[in-house]
Amino acid sequence: MTHFHLRSVPRAATLEVLADEWFDPGAAQGDLRVLIEANDGGASTVTGAIQVGFQIGKSIPRYWYYVGQVAYRSDEPMLARKDRVLLLGNDFTGAHELYGVRVAKPDDQALLDALLIGTLALIPSGADVPGQAAPVVLEIPGSGHAERAPFWAGIGRHLYPHPFPELTRNAHLEWESHLAALLPRQPLVVSLLEKDTQMAIGAPAEDAIYLRDAAVRCGFRKSRQVRICDGGPVFEAPTALFRFAAGTAIETSACIEQGQRCVIRTEDRRDAWIVEAERVTGGIAVAPASATIRDSLRDGAWAYSFY
């Protein structure tokens, strides 16, 4: 039975040879870098990574299109219809953002799910503080690529007819922020856009469908916002997903075959494990193959939550 270990990698840990391979070098200084290792009882291997940006949009303004609705009605003759509109805004300013998802095997659902859920457990004031958590969002790339994306072709290209530069993440965010100054501030009526552009609103790229599916499996909710360049969807992490309890004991049990999914995290939120477990007095029971987790938790406080 495989369990997953997520560990945050401080930026100072330059000796981390894997960091350059897995992480976007252009990320902001304060962003969290998380590696995930799969362990089936033998050696652990890094199989994926993710990054977290905190309080996005505060240093570099971020923009999204809100996909709203307007209703029209005529009394004489009696007619009514609804339409979608796009409204440029900064709706997720202050949210945390998951980005830079990289996995060795995009079709490994368990790995992807563990990566998303485990990372949420590591985020301070993340998905475990009901009513107080800043939203956590995950943008999914939209269909097409850069200036050839149908969404861009139908909107932005008319206002900024230039190729997109190749930029690292932070530089790209800055560039996109400047680009937003050229976009309409008034609602854009979707019906007036080209059909391909309409279809691209909230549609993920072919090679990002695995990520969309993972987000949905993990309870992320598709928001009403889309990316301004390619129309890709933005998902919001589930709130109050976890109810952590302080852990005191981890037992092993050979009987655990189909346990509940459980996330364990250290008090300093530098490590988290996704494991199948059962409740026992004072803590949890895991399969013998996951007994190594107990060694990692020996020297500090930890908490667990079934989800």
Added chain:
Amino acid sequence: MTEPPRTLARLRLRPIQLDDLDALLAFAEASAHGLTTLPSNLQRLRGHIERSLHSFATTDVSGEESYLFVLEDLEADRVVGVSGISAQAGLSDRFYSYRNEFVVHRSKALEYSNRIHTLHLCHDLTGATVLTSFYIEPKYRSGLAPHLLSRARLLYIGQHPERFSDRIISENPGLADDSGRCPFWEAVGRRFFNMDYPAVEALAGGRSKSFIADMMPTSPVYVPMLPGQAQWAIGQLHPEAELPFSILVDEGFEADAYVDIFDGGPIVVSRPAQLRTITRMSIGRVAQSTPHDRRATASLRLVGNTSRSNFQAALAIVSQTTRGLAMPDSCAADIGLGVGDLICTSDLTVRTKEIA
């Protein structure tokens, strides 16, 4: 400017009468799509005429008056054209149009700025006086007849300003093919109605068409995002509208600010006091015409009587004399005037080829 012609066709503009119903129906049926104020429906046309008769007759104006004039060829003894005035647009509802606006978006960091053409749905022209229903038989489209048919309305407005707004507009049909398909409607209106414009007109069934605007977005249309054909159609004229349009532009109307929300045709706008016919208008008395009159002071003029309810107008070579305004007796008689009667005139300056 050119020398006035020596002879003029005997044409007369007068208020429409119920006897003109058949001619009006023929005009409506012959009109291209876009001349929507003349429905091809006998009953509704009768209603138009009755409303016009009431408008000319009433002294209790409400702004809902609608005046129709016909142009008669007195030699052929038949009606050859029609034009109209609606005292105030959208008075009982709203008059919608798209206002052309330009916004400049600029990104200092990207060193790029963009001037973007937008269309804003607005009611700016609600309450304006509308010149409507212009149609003239093809045989009469060259020469001076269209000028009389179009400009004589302004002579009437100039004489009775209390009946009209201080803003005058005219809708001009936009680009459309023979079946009524127009690129602007296909790109804008159809997205909200999913039917041809003629079908929407049929749905309107003679009611105010403001319901169409009620179903359209109030946020601006970003023109660069429309299909190329639709962009090009904005402010473009239907070929059949070029003649009346050119007359209005020559009068002093401006065509840059507004377009029709259905076909994108230009809506021309002006203040009455800025229109050539009205600024050159003067009132005098008809004088006996003598052979000496047709000399230096003779000029081509729109002439009209000063009657409110039975306004009639024609074109005439008029000489300013010490006795008054001298013009051929037959012409004065055609518009119900005799020597000593008050007459309203306005100089008419047209291009030489239009006189031919």
